[in-house]
Amino acid sequence: MSVIGVVSSCSCLCPGVWLLKPGMQKMSSFSLHTAARCAAKDYYEVLVLGGGAGGITMSARMKRKVGAGNVAVVEPSKTHYYQPLWTLVGGGAKQLATSARPTGSVMPKGVEWIQSRVAALDPDKNCVWLENDIKIKGLPEGFHYPKIGSNYSVHTVEKTWKALQDFKEGNAIFTFPNTPVKCAGAPQKIMYLSEAYWRKTGKRSKANIMFNTSLGVIFGVKKYADALLEIIKERNIAVNYKRNLVEVRADKQEAVFENLDKPGVTEVHQYEMLHVTPPMGPPDVLINSPVSDEIGWVDVDKETLQHKRYPNVFGIGDCTNLPTSKTAAAVAAQSGVLDKTISLVMKNQLPTKKYDGYTSCPLVTGYNKVILAEFDYAAQPLETFPIDQSKERVTMYHMKADMMPFLYWNALLKGYWGGPAPLRKLMHLGLK
Ligand code: UQ1
Numbered sequence: 234m235s236v237i238g239v240v241s242s243c244s245c246l247c248p249g250v251w252l253l254k255p256g257m258q259k260m261s262s263f264s265l266h267t268a269a270r271c272a273a274k275d276y277y278e279v280l281v282l283g284g285g286a287g288g289i290t291m292s293a294r295m296k297r298k299v300g301a302g303n304v305a306v307v308e309p310s311k312t313h314y315y316q317p318l319w320t321l322v323g324g325g326a327k328q329l330a331t332s333a334r335p336t337g338s339v340m341p342k343g344v345e346w347i348q349s350r351v352a353a354l355d356p357d358k359n360c361v362w363l364e365n366d367i368k369i370k371g372l373p374e375g376f377h378y379p380k381i382g383s384n385y386s387v388h389t390v391e392k393t394w395k396a397l398q399d400f401k402e403g404n405a406i407f408t409f410p411n412t413p414v415k416c417a418g419a420p421q422k423i424m425y426l427s428e429a430y431w432r433k434t435g436k437r438s439k440a441n442i443m444f445n446t447s448l449g450v451i452f453g454v455k456k457y458a459d460a461l462l463e464i465i466k467e468r469n470i471a472v473n474y475k476r477n478l479v480e481v482r483a484d485k486q487e488a489v490f491e492n493l494d495k496p497g498v499t500e501v502h503q504y505e506m507l508h509v510t511p512p513m514g515p516p517d518v519l520i521n522s523p524v525s526d527e528i529g530w531v532d533v534d535k536e537t538l539q540h541k542r543y544p545n546v547f548g549i550g551d552c553t554n555l556p557t558s559k560t561a562a563a564v565a566a567q568s569g570v571l572d573k574t575i576s577l578v579m580k581n582q583l584p585t586k587k588y589d590g591y592t593s594c595p596l597v598t599g600y601n602k603v604i605l606a607e608f609d610y611a612a613q614p615l616e617t618f619p620i621d622q623s624k625e626r627v628t629m630y631h632m633k634a635d636m637m638p639f640l641y642w643n644a645l646l647k648g649y650w651g652g653p654a655p656l657r658k659l660m661h662l663g664l665k
Contacts, residue, residue, distance in 0.1 A: 277303055277304060277305045277345075278299045278303040278304065279292075279295040279298075279299055279303065279304045279305075280304075280305055280307065280361060281295070281304065281305070281306040281307070282306075282307050282351050282354075282361065283306075283307070283308060284306045284307075284308025284310070284313060284336055284339075284340070284346070285313075286316075288306055288308065289306065289313070289339050289340070289341070292304050292305075292306045292340070292341055292344045293341040293344070296341055296343050296344050300343075301342070301343025301344075302343060302345070304343070304344045304345070305344065305345040305346070305347050306340065306344060306345070306346055306347065307347045307349055307350075307351055307361070307363065308336060308346065308347070308348065309348060309349060309350040310336055311335060311336055311337075311348075312333050312334070312335060312336060313333070313334050313335070313336045313338075313339045314332050314333055315332045315333075315334075316332070318331065318332040319332060336348075347363070349363040350363065351363060352520050352521065352529065353520065353521055353527050353528070353529065355527050360527075362527065362528065369478060369479060369480065369481060369509075369511075369512070370479065370480035370481070370489075371480050371481035371482055371483055372481050372509065372511075374483070375481040375482075375483030376388070376389050376392065376483070377483070378483035378484060378486075379392075379395070379396065379399065380396050380399070380483075380486055380504065380505060380506055380507060381396060381481065381483055381504075381506075381507045381508075381509065382394070382395065382396045382397075382506075382507075382508055382509075383508060383509040383510065383511065384419065384423055384508070385419075385509075385510060385511055386511075389509075393423060393508055396506045396507075396508075397426075397427050397430055397506065400427075400431065400436060400439075400440065400505055400506050401436075401439065401505060402436075402439040402440075402505060403439075403440070403441065403503065403504065403505030403506075404440075404441045404442075404443060404502055404503060404504045404505055404506075405424075405427060405431075405440050405441065405442045405443070405504070405505060405506040405507075405508075406443045406445055406488055406502055406504045406506070406507050406508070407420060407421065407423065407424040407427075407442075407443065407444050407445070407508045407510075408420065408445050408446070408478045408488075408507070408508065408509050408510050409421075409444070409445070409446035409447055409448060409510050410447055410477065410478065410510055410511060410512040410513065411447035411477040411493065411512065412512040412513050412514055413513065413514075414510060414513050415513065415551060415558065415559040415560065416558040416559060416560050416592070416594050417448070417452055417453060417558065417594075418452070418558075418594035418595075418596050418606065419510070419594075420444075420446070420508075420510040421444060421451070421461070421596075422596060422597040422598075423508050424442060424444055424470065424508070425464065425468075425596075425597060425598040425599060426597060426599070426600065427440075427442070427506070427508075428440075428442055428468050428470065429599040429600050430600075433600075440505075441471070442468075442469070442470045442471065443470070443471045443472075443473060443502070444465075444470060444471070444472045444473070445473045445476040445478065445488075445490055445502075446472065446473070446474055446475075446476065447475065447476065447477045447493060448474065448475075449474050449475060450474075451465070451472065452596075452606070453558075453612050454606060454608045454612045454613075454614060455612075456614050456623050457596065457604060457606045457608075457614075457623055459623070460604055460623040460624070460625075461596065461598075461604070464598055464625075473490075475492060475493040475494050476490040476491070476492060476493070476500070477490060477491045477493055478490055478509065479491045479499065480499075481507065481509070485503075486503055486504050486505070486507075487501050487502065487503055487504070488501070488502050488504050488507055489501050489502075490502065514528070514529065515528060515529030515530050515552065516529075516552070519531060519552060523543075524540060524543060524546055526554050528554070530552065530553055530554035531546075531548035531552050531553045531554065532554055533547065533548040533553050533554065533555065535555055535556065535588065535590070535610065536570075536584075536587040536588055537570070537574045537584035537586070537587065537588070538553070538555075538567060538570060538571045538574055538588060539574055539578065539584055544578065545578075547571055547574065547575060549564060549567045549568060549571050550563075550564050550567070555567070555588070555590070556590070556610060557590040557591075557592045557609070557610055558592040558594060558608075559592075560592050560593060560594055561637075561641060561645065562591070562592055562593035562594075562607075562652065562653075563591065563592035563593070564645070565645050565650050565651060565652040565653075566588065566589075566591040566592070566651065566652030566654065567588055568645070568648070568650075568651055568652075569586075569651025569652060569654075570586045570587065570588040570651075572648075572651070573585070573586035574586060589609045589610060589615070590608075590609040590610025590611070591607070591608075591609055591615055591652055591654065592607070592608060592609075593605065593606065593607040593608075593653075594606040594607075595629060595632070595633040595637070597630070597633060598625050599625070599630075600630075601627050601630045602625040602626065602627065602629075602630055603625065603626060603629035603630040603632070603633050604622065604623055604624065604625055604626075604629070605617075605618075605622045605626070605629045605632070605633075606622070606623075607622065607653075615657070615665070616657070616665075617653040617656055617657045617660060618660055619660050619661055
């Protein structure tokens with residue numbers, strides 16, 4: 234079965250060009266740990282989805298029509314089968330192998346084979362999303378080696394601490410992937426803790442600390458970004474922007490980064506410690522699901538959290554397409570709004586309470602210091618306390634380390650904590 238996008242860039246008969254966009258992977262999962270897949274080009278005149286009999290045949294015909302280099306086939310399988318022969322294979326008259334050829338060998342010359350799976354179609358925009366089934370080369374197998382860890386999986390988080398303690402001398406590299414992540418804080422918090430730990434243990438001068446991020450900024454809220462850049466300067470940390478981890482050679486302690494400003498250009502760094510923040514995205518079950526947007530996030534109204542098309546469906550937390558950082562604090566604020574929304578919908582009334590995008594990221598910058606970032610959809614600070622929260626504070630560290638776990642287990646999970654908005658209003662005499 235094949236789907237063929239026939240296009241031209243101008244004619245009104247033809248819809249335009251099918252764009253290929255990299256898809257994303259599951260939120261914080263290493264089982265399908267991937268990097269963004271890059272096709273050689275991001276558009277083709279004809280894009281064939283599926284490399285079976287129909288797809289390969291049409292790609293050959295279309296190449297003759299529109300020329301080499303202008304046709305591509307998206308097909309994940311390495312092997313192409315001539316299925317009509319399976320009657321005889323089943324009957325013992327032929328061997329299965331005689332029905333099989335490598336996909337590459339049946340791909341017509343001049344047609345590009347994009348070895349990936351289609352995750353979603355957007356024919357209105359002539360756009361196809363590819364599932365990223367190409368892994369960060371070397372992971373997750375590389376986690377069996379020492380000196381590498383990741384706080385994002387229950388299987389690897391304690392390896393971070395081991396690598397931190399075992400550090401002797403060399404590069405300490407902290408990564409940020411080329412996909413949206415839950416919250417931009419955590420990939421760098423572990424770096425500040427590591428820096429503090431090596432200072433405490435007299436090893437700081439032996440460590441060359443690098444933050445290799447796919448982004449072009451350190452944090453999306455200017456007030457906190459400015460504070461973090463000060464800390465980065467003061468603690469002598471090197472930030473390399475637009476660098477995406479594409480391969481880990483864990484046996485040689487080497488990490489390979491692509492320079493996103495120069496696609497295809499890679500840099501290899503030897504590491505003494507590597508902390509990996511994995512690429513993230515919606516879970517498989519939501520990709521192409523009727524409740525999802527074109528990427529795979531549950532498609533909800535950003536104020537009421539009610540589904541945009543199915544009024545009896547609602548979303549909260551990481552699975553949604555709410556354009557804010559995904560944190561437990563965000564869930565807390567969303568839970569209060571969603572409770573109200575559902576209560577009204579159950580009474581056949583329209584939702585009234587509006588989520589403002591509140592989220593909070595306690596930016597741990599040391600073993601007794603936290604900058605308490607709190608902000609809304611507009612990336613504007615929305616702070617609970619009437620003090621400058623962009624300053625590192627010991628009190629905020631205790632709030633993060635001691636008070637928040639209590640609040641989580643005893644209030645949030647029991648449905649009694651809807652975020653700090655009432656406290657904020659009280660602290661600001663009702664003015665915020
Ligand atoms: C919060 O509500 C929350 O959810 C329980 C967190 O997650 C553990 C937080 O880290 C923070 C900071 C908040 C916000 C709460 C206050 C009192 C500012």
